[in-house]
Structure formats: C-alpha cells, structure tokens
Amino acid sequence: MKQISKKSALLIGGFLALAGNGTFAAAAQPMSGEQIIQQQCTACHTKTGDASKPYSRISQQRKTPEGWQMTLHRMVSIHQAKISDAERKQVLKYLADTQGLAPAETAGLRYGLERDGNLVENNDPAYAEMCARCHSGARFGLQRRTRAEWDLLVQFHMGQIPTLELHSLARDRPWFELAMNEVAPKLAEDFPFETAAWKAWQAADKPTFAHAWTIAGYIPGKGDFDAVMQVRDQGDDRYALEIAGHYADGRPLSGSGQAITYTGYEWRAALTLDGMKLRQILAANEQGTQMTGRLFMAGANELGAEMVAQRAAKGDHAVTRVMPSHIRQGTRQEITLVGAGLQGTPELGEGVRVIKTLSAGTNRMRLLVEADKQAAVGLRDIRVGQIQVPAMLAVFDQVARVEVVPGESIARVGGNGMPVAKVKSAYRAVGYASGADGKPGTADDIRLGHMPATWTLKAFDETAEQDNDLKYAGTIDANGIFTPGDAGPNPERKMSTNNVGNLSVVGSVDDGGGQVSGEAHLLVTVQRFVRSSVQ
Template identity: 40%
Template structure:
C-alpha cells in the first residue's frame, strides 16, 4: 500500500510514456524557459539533457538553481516550483532507489559514508557527499557529460587534494562513469514498476510519534486535508509530550514522485521542515529545525482508521524497576479490554484512552524481572514492545562522530545533538531500552585540544539534554593567534545512578558552511 496522490487521481504523467504525457504547468514552463538551450523532441515532452536524467526533488531544484546562477536563467518562483514538481514526478527516483540515501535527504548529516566503488570517496566524495551522486540516475553519455562539466566549470578539480596524485580525468571517464551508468543507469525495473504503481492519498487522520531532543517523547493526532495546488496538502497537529505538556502545530506540504512528502511546519511556535517517505503503509522520516538542521527528530506515522488492530509503539520503550512513569501505548483497537503489563507492573491510573491511544500512570516494582514485558490490551498483545530493567548493560551514544559549526546572525550555528540508547544484555539478543536517563559532560579529545582549551572556548554542552551549543564565529582575542572558537571534544554520557556505565563520542566544532545546498 502506497500513500501519495489522491485516490482515483493517479498522475497521468507517471502512468503514460513521457512522449505522450499531457501538458502541465511544469512542462509548459520548461518549453517557455528551458527549451532555448534544451531542445524539445518534435513536440514531445522530451528535452535534450533533461530527459536523460532522474533525480530527487532536491536534486532537480539544485539543477534549476544552477541554471539561474551560472547561466543567467531568469525564472519566476512559480515557474521554478512547477518545473521541479513536473521533473520530480516524471523523472524522479523510485522508493527503492532513494532508500539507501534517506539520511542525506532527511538532513541527517552526521554520518560516515561508504561506497561500493573503491575510488568514489576520493574521486567525488572529497568535494560533496557520495550520496549526492547516488541520488541521480543517468545514461552513460550523461555521466560523461557530468565529468566534462566538472573539469570545465571547476578548473582546479584535477589539482586539489586526492586528485593530483592520480589521473583524475582519465579515471572519471574510464572507470567511474561506466560504473555509475551500470549501477545508476537511467532505466531501472524499480522506476518502471513505481510509475505503474497504484497510489493512495495521504488525506485523513493519522497518529504520529517520535522523540524531540531536549524535549522528550511525544505523540500527536495529525489531520491531513487537500489544499489548493497539485498534490498539495494542509495539516494540523494536536498532541502532547509524555510528561503531559501540550504539543500543537500546523503546516502545508507537497508530495513529489507519488511518495516524497515535503512540508513546512510550525510546532509550538517554532519553524520546522518535514521530510517523509510515504511509500509504505506506515510512513516515516524526519522533522528538523528550519534554522539548525542538527536539531531534528525521527518520526513515524500510522493511519488512525485504516490499519488492522494491534499495538504499534510504546513511549517510553522501557520501564525502570522501582520507578513510577507515564506510559503511552499507540496502535488500534485499544479502546476496550483489560490492560496487563505483566507481573511487577501496576497500572495506577488510566489518564487517557481511545481506540488509537492509551495513556497510563504505571509503577514498576523493585523486584521486576528484567526483559521483555508482555503487553496486553484487551485482545491486542505484543511480546517485544516494552522492556523492564534494573540496570543498563550497554550504553550507545549516537552519533559516534558529530560535527557542530560556530556561527552568527548571517551564518547561523549548527548544534551538536547526541542521544544515548541503553541495552539490556549483550550481542545480537540485546534488548533495546530506548532513551535512558544520562548526564552529559565534555572534555578535550586529545593533548592538543587540552593545550588549546577547546572545551573552554568551543561552546557549551547541556548536561541534561546532550545538545551542544557552539560559540560565536569570528576571531577570538582570548585564544592564541586570535583563532576561531573551534575545537576537538570528547562527549561522554553516564547513566544516572549507574555512573560507571558510560559511552563517548567525538565532536568536531568547526567553522561555518558558506554553501548549503539541499543535498550536500
């Protein structure tokens, strides 16, 4: 089951061969603004260079921006939006093709890349992410055109680090281009199948949940309604954090390629962007701060009415022995029946109950047996949804290597955001406990960082939340040589009440990014 276009309104542009697709505002805009350089093929909706590529919505938007910046294309904002929408719909990526690089699309930038080709990191990844290359599909001629463009537009390409020690141009043409054409060619079975797939509207009632760094676990009812424009939607959100604090918001969204949801949201008065993959029955993705992409939260959604009865999520994911907690169970068919959380867990009060949500005041006994707790609500039960524990056996800080950036009003800082996940047991059978209470601390990473007092100058780590706020940009007169307030730091999480249980990560605090495209 896929969620995208309104039921019965499956896009004809997706289902018909490109050459006979119906005219649209996007194709008309390409004819008006692009066909001077990109020749149309005898009145069909094929254009030279354009029709030999497929990209994400962000990829097409970057292409249009490059035409404006480098070639002087004058393009009204509405025409730009129409062009990107049309190209993403008719020359996009199938869910299977974009899946390996969802982290890049969702702006989860603290990740360590790898590639199946041993030369990709040196050849392409030294200037931009390898993922940016892997979110494109081209035929061989177009991949070769891209190599020529790089050398012609960026004349120092062959003389930079990791290029001048090899025949960069020769390797790019003779090795990289053929490999990309074979592994990321224009035609694919996945894209062919997706163009023929039935798509279903996201309109309706949903429930959403996730963890907001610094704020806590949250859940919300989301209502999505059609808005003016092709595949455009408005949404409202009403919910709460598990501590009872209210959460509300609204926003507007557009769906590209039948499944790529892009939204602008206001949540509790703060501006966010939202990226979702609607191709599965339970959509998922990320919400991130409009001004600081590091401040974000992974979320899942489930339709409130259409799903089969069952338990979908528990907030939190674990209960500590001897502690009293507020527990939120999400799913379907939860309105009736007895609630049983297993021996050792007492339900003191039902705070809220509906078909899709159960909010409970619970207490775990001090002699609780560690492990999975059998959760049962009426006829619904789940054996691996909620865990109980006395102590944490393993702690894992994420990301293991983070990057924060100093900033100012013109180039806002980028925070460092860390989470600590606990586990019961070791190895493959370890039981995930989710977020566990920890205290955070920061120290110099090495002797050089200690000598330069990086922990003093680079910024401040919140001991309760794991959020690092970088210092301001610009020369710092208090540092040797008036250096910037950059640093190389060690971030450590210690379990509250179990301080010997720790894990750590490295945090690089560096200078601003001056070029911030949607796909890095």
C-alpha cells in the same frame, strides 16, 4: 510574472514548493510544468524527437525533489534562466513526479534528503576517493542517469570546477581518465536510468494522504511527543495540517502547517508547533499507511530527530511507539502507547502487567504498569486487540552501558557579526542492558532506548587539552544541545586562532546505584558557506 531572485534561490527554493514565508503561492498557474519546459527551457535543451526522452539533458535523468531543486537553482543562478518563482514550482513538481525515484531507490540514502549531517558513511571505495571526498554518497546515489549522462556529469565537473584535478586525492592520479573510464561506467551500472523499481512505481496506484495521522517524534530541547495530525486535501497534492497532542511530560502541543507530496510518496511539510517553525521530510510506504523520516527546526537543520506518522483511518491498526520503551524489574511507571485502532487492555509480555489505564483512546493509551521483581531481562512483544508488535518494551535489571548518539558529529562556529549562523549539535543517551552473557558491549546487549542524562564536555585528546579547546570551543546545556563558540579570530588563543576544537561529549545516566556514562566525538570546525538541498 515576478522573476525569482538570487536570494530566493539560495534559500533552497523556499523549502521546495513552499514559498519563502512557509505558505503556498495562491496564484493559479496557466501552464503545466511540461508546457513551461517547452516554452522556457528549449532554447538550450533541444527536442530530441524521442517521445520517451523528449528533451536533451533533462529527460535522461531522474532525481529526488531536492535533486531537481538544485538543478533549477543552477539554471537560474548560473545560466540566467528566466523562470518565475511560480513557474519553478510547477516545473519542480512535474519533474519530481515524472522523473523521480521509486521508494526502493532511495532506501539507505534518505539521510541526504533529511538534512541529517551527523552520519558516518561507508561508501564503495570506487566512489569514496573520487566522489565522496567532496560531497556525500547520497548526493550521487539519489540520482539515476543514462550512461551518456554520467559521462557528461564528469565533463560538467571539469568545466564547472577547473581546479578539480589539483585537489587532494586528484593531483596524485590521472583523475579525469579514471573518472571517465572507471567511475562513470560503474555509476551507470549501480544507478541506471531505467530500472524495474521505477517502472513498477510509475504503474502503481498512489496513496492519498487526506486522513488523520498519529505522529510521534522528538524535538531537541522539548522532548518526546505524540500528536494527531489532521490532513485536509487542498488539491494538486497539497494539504493543510492541524496538529494537537502532548509532550511526554504531559504538556500540550498544538500547531498547523502545509504540505506537498512528490512522486506519490515524498512528503514535505512546513509547520509551526508552539511557535517553533519546523520541517518534515518523510517518505510514505507503498501502501500509504505509514510515513517515516525526520522532523527538524526550520532554521537549524541539525536540531531534529526521527519521527513516524501512522495513518489513523477507519480499519487501521498499529502500535508505532512506546514511551518510554523500558521498565526496570520490580518497579511501577507510566508508559504511553501510540498508534492507530488501539482497543482493549494491552498485554505487555511475561512479567509485566497493566495496573491501571490512565487514559484510553484509539490513537493513544496512557497506562500505569508494573514489572515483577523476577521478570526476565529482555524484550517483550506488545499486543493490543488484534495488533501484535515484537520487541517494543524492554525489561532490565540495570543499565550496563550508555551510547551517546550521534557518535560522531560536527558543529560549526558562527555568529559574532558574521553572516553565517552557528551550527549546533544535539545529543541523546541510549541505554543498554547486558544480554545472556552478562557482559556489556557484546552482540547480545539489549537496547533499552533513550534515557534521561546529564551532559558534560571534555577535551578529546592531548592536543585538545593543550589548546584549551574545552574553554573556547563551546558549551552544552541540560538538554544535550551543544552551542559552538563565536566565529572569527580569538586573541586569547594561541596565534589568535578561531574557536574550533576537538571535544568528547559525555552523557551520564543515573542507574540508581551510580552513574553510567558514554562518550561521543565532537569536532567543532569552521563555517560552511555553501549549503545544498541534498547534503
């Protein structure tokens, strides 16, 4: 069998169980994942004699699919494990299914799986200086280990990174002593190997995914979209996908792809939509009726956004998205409802009525609606037949403030003949109306949702102004996508430094009577040469 190459490993496993070209390997596997472990791994990982934890080191840990992917990559690239690409996929599937994390155990940390690098963490102080100074809190929070294994992880760090105690925030304290005596016990308490949630999930009936799904999301540079995703079972938790739908402006959208599920709820898909290669990392709820997560460009993880997939099988009823999610007093506009089992004339709340149904289907309704001039400012529930969803449509008088998201972000120089590509950053403007107190920026502000904006940049501070960062660090286009400058020294800059910079991203929304603007902070920095499956 063909041995996995180092290049393949560095590509993060060809996106887990997907082969490097985005398709599944067709060859049938003669051995199960457990049989491969027994044959290929027990030269180093001895049998323990404990049926509940049969293999040393392996059986005392639980991880996400991406976590196990990183482990397998390390076994191949550092320890020269002789395991083929096809065998690696089998082992990954087996470990993720039998030693994964329950849905509740990934809550609040899924950004680490979804490749969302522009999120400000709020880690426990005990971890912030000892662990999260090198990698995200999601990196260790998405693992479960026995107490002995958490101790061994500290030992692994010292053996693998012998200069660790010389790093900043380590050389000024007894790092190893603190890690062993304080941090490892806390990790074992906060992220234990045995949990009630995992035991319950192992015993639960797992959902099937071979249905029609209504999906809705946003693609940077293209806009909001909704579509029907037909999912066809190919066996062994693998699925073929066919997608057809529309962007918010009416342009058609279509594509196809393939997916695999791990641990009964972890959905990973590679698809092509209108020539764009994309990835889905989603998690299903325990009932298997809805999946949420992120859709992003295959070659640029930073260009993506949240998406939702609603099962649209017989008997399913839901409204998952309203586009746009706001209407101004005294105006008419088109809105689109997305969901499943949509039947009848929608009720949009006091002061808002449907003038005309432009198109109607069970998964998508396009409506012409009107808000009264005196309609109260605030959020409205939406009712469609037996479906009622709270606070999905906002009525507003004016845009009181604009929030640019992400509020803190990083872009990275690249290209220019260098092997590492530029890392871009994408922005959206979220409008807010003032609440009952009439003051913007207070707790009762009403979120209106994403709004069209014009985009500009400015220097973040006096130093950035003096260094002329605005000229060299990059540009932003009409879609809110920032492209950083080229990698390498720039002889035009002071001391021929590179094109890093410190910028503010300004998004301005036309409120009819003027522009309302918001700002976000953008740090343009150097390349990242090491990429991991869990950010």
